[in-house]
Amino acid sequence: MNNKQIVDILFDEIDSTQTYATSNYSSLFKDQITAIRALFQTDGRGQHTKKWESKSKRNILFTLIYPYFKNFQYINTIPLIVAHSVLQVYNNLYDLNGSIKWFNDIYFTDKKQAGILVQSEITGQDVVIFMGVGINVDWNIENGTNIEAILNKQVNVEELYNSLKEKIVHNLILLNENGFKQFQKPINQQLYRKGEKCVFVNQEQKYVCEGILEEINQDGMLIIREANGLNRVVDINLKMMI
The missing domain is CATH 3.30.930.10 (Bira Bifunctional Protein; Domain 2)
Incomplete structure (x- = not known):
């Protein structure tokens, strides 16, 4: 409908x-x-x-x-x-x-x-x-x-x-x-800090990962590039630190 x-x-x-x-x-x-x-x-x-x-x-x-x-x-x-x-x-x-x-x-x-x-x-x-x-x-x-x-x-x-x-x-x-x-x-x-290095934490504010914000992919998931050069999908429950 x-x-x-x-x-x-x-x-x-x-x-x-x-x-x-x-x-x-x-x-x-x-x-x-x-x-x-x-x-x-x-x-x-x-x-x-x-x-x-x-x-x-x-x-x-x-x-x-x-x-x-x-x-x-x-x-x-x-x-x-x-x-x-x-x-x-x-x-x-x-x-x-x-x-x-x-x-x-x-x-x-x-x-x-x-x-x-x-x-x-x-x-x-x-x-x-x-x-x-x-x-x-x-x-x-x-x-x-x-x-x-x-x-x-x-x-x-x-x-x-x-x-x-x-x-x-x-x-x-x-x-x-x-x-x-x-x-x-x-x-x-419109993605905030695209191309910049960002840190992500869980709901307890504990460090999980960091990397360069690459893009939102065709499935709507955030992709970052870690220090080892590999791409990682960021869990939607993680918070991006400022």
Whole structure:
């Protein structure tokens, strides 16, 4: 089913849009594309056990539910697709170019501006995708940045939000129908620190590997070249250190 109509739900305050979406999908949102947005989260979720902080109601916090995904082999590429979609919107609206930090953050000049959390649930022949997105519009944590600071002007928050959810759904449909290959080149052009030496650690912050960032391959996996000259596929659960 390729119905692109998005049902919008807005909360003034909630613990987490991601938690609400995953907990209530079967009873409230089954078989419909739904965007659950909150102006404020008391327990926002980030990757692994991290929290997503936001002290501004102008920041954009939402979870997009897409229940029609069938192309199982590309599930792990969805964080890259969402990040690419965000950067496409920034370029279209503001003529602005950022980078994708492996594998689910948006960066501008070494500062995090947006984060993505993707979860999935198998339902029969389809996979339900839950895509949590946090966009810093006018506030950010220390050492981060926000879109208005980058542009040095105010943005239309509703225009940005509507453009984001529509572009994400559009690209997810393309991924579902045609695979990742079509996105490989533009995502490689957006890859943060491509061609540079980077260190990767596990969830316990322990060193795992290091090497030169070569590319995202046609399967959506990050390839690095280690000191011995051999290429290595980086596990998606590893974190790239700055």
